[in-house]
Amino acid sequence: MAAVNVNPLTATASELQTRLADNSITSRQLVKIYLDQIYHYNGYLKAVIATAPEDLLNKTAAALDQERIQGYVRGPLHGIPILVKDNIATGPALGLPTTCGSLALQGSKPRHNAGIIDQLQAAGAIILGKANLSEWAWYRSDFADSGWSAVGGQTQSAYVRGGFDRNNDSNGGHSIRKNNTELVNYEKDQDAGRSTAAPPVFPAHIDHTIEGGPKRMLRHLTEREALQYMNDQYRARIINVWRPLNNPVKDCPLAICDPRSIDTKDLLAADRVTPDFAVELYYLKHNANQKWYWLSNQTLDEITLFVNYDSNCRLEGSDWKTCPHAAFINPDVPADSPPRESIEVRLIVFTRSE
Known part of the structure; x- marks a missing residue:
């Protein structure tokens, strides 16, 4: 697959749609670009809890590319890879977990998609994976750290040097803990x-x-x-x-x-x-x-x-x-x-x- 010039940090969906329309890029290429970005940086950023199976993503992207070649474009999301938060249910066909960031839901398998997922797929969006979140969408506790979940860990900013340390109060894994006094x-x-x-x-x-x-x-x-x-x-x-x-x-x-x-x-x-x-x-x-x-x-x-x-x-x-x-x-x-x-x-x- 030929290399293409796309900046995944700055490219907008409308810009990518323009590139797709003029055939300077394909949805399969976009899937690879964003998966590579996740694989390279997610170990530190912890922004993504899971990605869909790569063969399934490639199959979906190829089908959408074929629709475009045949002159059928579903809308502005056609062929655009996106992430959805991990508290939005995805059915077995997408090959993704739905955990809300909680260990209690690891391994759970919703029977069908949330309505918004069906609408996104009908619009041609490619569900690339699940984004990390504040556990239970911050319903776990009013005092939980923003962006932390037991499954995904603490999300970090790509723009803040040093990152966020949720253990900076010296909390450890022991039954007796040291907290701020x-x-x-x-x-x-x-x-x-x-x-x-x-x-x-x-x-x-x-x-x-x-x-x-x-x-x-x-x-x-x-x-x-x-x-x-x-x-x-x-x-x-x-x-x-x-x-x-x-x-x-x-x-x-x-x-x-x-x-x-x-x-x-x-x-x-x-x-x-x-x-x-x-x-x-x-x-x-x-x-x-x-x-x-x-x-x-x-x-x-x-x-x-x-x-x-x-x-x-x-x-x-x-x-x-x-x-x-x-x-x-x-x-x-x-x-x-x-x-x-x-x-x-x-x-x-x-x-x-x-």
Whole structure:
């Protein structure tokens, strides 16, 4: 097959259609060009989950080339190779998987094409393969990395040097994982006129709602871990570990509310949205029946643990509640007390259901 001059990075479908119309290229040649591009770069870019069998693609392209020779052009997509996202069903005749990027669907075989696939084929498009995607089209978790799936891996940009590392928080394949922790110091940076770090949080809150807890866990679990542990056989909890750093905490200590003293009617669900993620949490309205506790002058050796999410909350008839908490300003603290410095770590804990 003679070499042809086509830039697969910049060529548009309309430009390729012009080339096909003036017989300076064939659909079979286009199939080879784009397959070569995928084979050469996909090991790094991870943009494509699967390609159709090459003999099938060549047969399809040759038939479309023959139609063109006979004067029959179906439309602007006639003979153009395309990729479709891997959450669009393709039947057995195309020789392609449909996994939504999930290990749970590896090996699944839809009985027939999605309607859009039939329409594309009727228009003369060549279904070259399946593109990678955010797993389950980002329905796996609100906190999943964009462009990552368990089947296809993390997609990369051809235009960003160094690429995207989804493990840059030092996550490993172990049951105990290291994730980002924050040093909380609300002291003001006088030179810059701004806070050097996140201040203590004063509104009473619970970090995760009943629906938000599982989404948070999915952000930190592998597909295999999620399938193994996030089911009725295991009780899942998110436990916060909080302690002072450098000095005992005097001002803005952490207060914990006894969950048995709260009324669920006083919990208000709200969204906390940042540029990187969104999470649903509860705010707590004041009620005179609530019982709050705190450690006066909490030292570095005194550690506070409390439950932020418990899957037992989801059980029918359960009255189990997790712990509202908040910082508060202590009016009895001397003005020259050092600013609060603290560290908070969240643990995802699974135990067998009773």
